[in-house]
Amino acid sequence: DNNLNSLMKILEAMSENNIQSLVFSSSCTVYGQPDSLPVYESTPLKKAWSPYGNTKQISEAIIQDYISSGKSIKAIALRYFNPVGAHNSGLIGELPKGTPNNLMPYLTQTIVGLREKLYVFGNDYDTPDGTAIRDYIHVSDLANAHIDALKFIDRHSMHYYDIFNIGTGIGYSVLDVIKSAQKYIDTKINYEIVGRRLGDAEKIWACPDKANSVLNWYPKYKLDDMTQSAIRWEINYRNHSVL
């Protein structure tokens, strides 16, 4: 409902209100587990990892069909890799409802003592340390990609549609992320290796060349900036919250 019905409503509302430009939040999950890496925008889509990923594939198709059927809109789909981190001020960050599903909030909640330990899902993947690899992207770099996409789309005429990978092009394992976070805290991060999580891909990272050259978008932040800002936000939030 969130991903599909609301997209249909937004498209309708755009037509009714004469809004022409759409930047769509897509996801690297649309690639499934690709046969070769990095993934390019032209890499054929495999079966999505999850129902969520499937809704992103369907949403991209709906937008393309909407444009091909002659509706007066133009759109860019940004395929987000793994957005993590927080605003540098430490004031804006990620606060999932209930138990986090994603690695970074689970890790930072473990660091502040809200979770007993982080469970690392699988260390028997075909990767250098056995844990799964993702292309993590700082949320502030991701935010800037939207600004660049909006500026770019403004220069285009109606019915324009294109897709861009938004990642750094570098893959890090789950253990790399833990090691990076460990640099910013004195106590040892408590984690345990457990079995693989159903539906997880083994490894994926982007080729971001198209976003670099066409949108003139370049990520500024490295993995250490992502973990440091996420930890800073979590500590700041917990110290000031009444929870």
Ligand code: UDP
């Ligand atoms: N992961 C993990 N423990 C967790 C959450 C995630 O080991 O508590 C792993 C997960 O298996 C994947 C990576 O961390 O390899 C990133 O997972 P996340 O859910 O953040 O993003 P996804 O790539 O699944 O969209």
